[in-house]
Amino acid sequence: MLEPGQLVLLISPKGKRYMKVLDLEQDLHVQEGILSMADVAAAEFGSVVYTHLGKPFRLVRPSLADMVKGVRRQTQVLYPKEIGYLLVKLGIGAGKTVIEAGSGSGSFTVALSHTVGSTGRVYTYERRPEFAELCRKNLERYGLAGHVEQVVGHDIADGFVKNTAEAGTLADALFLDVRTPWEYVHHIASAIKPGSPVAFLLPTISQVSDLLKALEVAPFADVEVLEVLVRRWKTVPDRLRPEDRMVAHTGFLVFARHQERMDEFEAHRTLGTRERKQEAARLERLGEGGEAAEAPESEDE
Known part of the structure; x- marks a missing residue:
C-alpha cells in the first residue's frame, strides 16, 4: 500500500501522464472519469487502477526524467538529454556539494537534489524572486527541498558567498546557466575544491566564444564544447526507422576543470x-x- 505524500505517475491508455502527490482527499478528475486516490493508495506500482467509469490507468513510480519534464515552468528548462550528461561529467553523486546559478524553474535543481541525496547539498542562486519561488514549489512538490539552500537576490558578481562562508564547504562542482558567464569566471576558483569540474549552458556560438576567451585567462584546463542531440526510433519491429522529428540543438554545453597553470x-x-x-x-x-x-x-x- 502506498503512503500519502508519495509521488505517483498515472498514465492513461492514450498516453496522457498525470503526476500527483498522493493525497487521499484529492481525487483525480479526468476525461475518462474520476480516479479515487484511495484506490491508488491501495494499489502497487506497476499495477492498473480504474476510474469510476471503468477506464484503466497504469500506476508507475516516477523516474527522474519524469520529474524533470514535469516541473511547472516559467523559463526555458534543461532537457533530460543535457541533464544526464551534466550529472555524469560533473561527477554528481550522493554526498556531493554543488553550486548552481541561476535556478530558473528548477529542472536541474530537482535533478541535482535528487542525485546528491540527503547527505549532499545544493546551493542554487537566483536573482529573480518569482523564479526562485517557482523553483522552491517544484522542489517541495517532489520532496526535494530539504537538500537545497536557495540564495535569492544575490548578485554572483560579488562571488558565491553562501558555500564559502564556513570553512570546509567548498563545492565539488559548479554549474552556471546565466546570460554572461564570462563575467563571473574569476569567482569560481574560490568557490570550488581544487581540480573540480565546472559546466556552463549557453544558447549561441557568440556567447560560447566569449566564455572561451575568459577561460583562457582563468585557472582552468580540459575545456570542452559540445551539444547533445537525441534521435528516437519508431518501435515497430517490422518497420524499424527513425522518427520524423528529433530533439536536436537546445544549447551548447561547455565543460572545464579547475587547474592552476604551471609553466x-x-x-x-x-x-x-x-x-x-x-x-x-x-x-x-x-x-x-x-x-x-x-x-x-x-x-x-
Missing part, C-alpha cells in the same frame, strides 16, 4: 602544428608575444 607542466606538453597555432593565438590575445610561438607547417598536417 613546468606546459613546457612538457607535446603540441602538434594545430595546437601550436592555437596556443600562439591565445598568447597573442593575452598580449604575450604570440607571434613568436608560431610554428611552421609539419609534414603530417
Whole structure:
C-alpha cells in the first residue's frame, strides 16, 4: 500500500501522464472519469487502477526524467538529454556539494537534489524572486527541498558567498546557466575544491566564444564544447526507422576543470602544428608575444 505524500505517475491508455502527490482527499478528475486516490493508495506500482467509469490507468513510480519534464515552468528548462550528461561529467553523486546559478524553474535543481541525496547539498542562486519561488514549489512538490539552500537576490558578481562562508564547504562542482558567464569566471576558483569540474549552458556560438576567451585567462584546463542531440526510433519491429522529428540543438554545453597553470607542466606538453597555432593565438590575445610561438607547417598536417 502506498503512503500519502508519495509521488505517483498515472498514465492513461492514450498516453496522457498525470503526476500527483498522493493525497487521499484529492481525487483525480479526468476525461475518462474520476480516479479515487484511495484506490491508488491501495494499489502497487506497476499495477492498473480504474476510474469510476471503468477506464484503466497504469500506476508507475516516477523516474527522474519524469520529474524533470514535469516541473511547472516559467523559463526555458534543461532537457533530460543535457541533464544526464551534466550529472555524469560533473561527477554528481550522493554526498556531493554543488553550486548552481541561476535556478530558473528548477529542472536541474530537482535533478541535482535528487542525485546528491540527503547527505549532499545544493546551493542554487537566483536573482529573480518569482523564479526562485517557482523553483522552491517544484522542489517541495517532489520532496526535494530539504537538500537545497536557495540564495535569492544575490548578485554572483560579488562571488558565491553562501558555500564559502564556513570553512570546509567548498563545492565539488559548479554549474552556471546565466546570460554572461564570462563575467563571473574569476569567482569560481574560490568557490570550488581544487581540480573540480565546472559546466556552463549557453544558447549561441557568440556567447560560447566569449566564455572561451575568459577561460583562457582563468585557472582552468580540459575545456570542452559540445551539444547533445537525441534521435528516437519508431518501435515497430517490422518497420524499424527513425522518427520524423528529433530533439536536436537546445544549447551548447561547455565543460572545464579547475587547474592552476604551471609553466613546468606546459613546457612538457607535446603540441602538434594545430595546437601550436592555437596556443600562439591565445598568447597573442593575452598580449604575450604570440607571434613568436608560431610554428611552421609539419609534414603530417
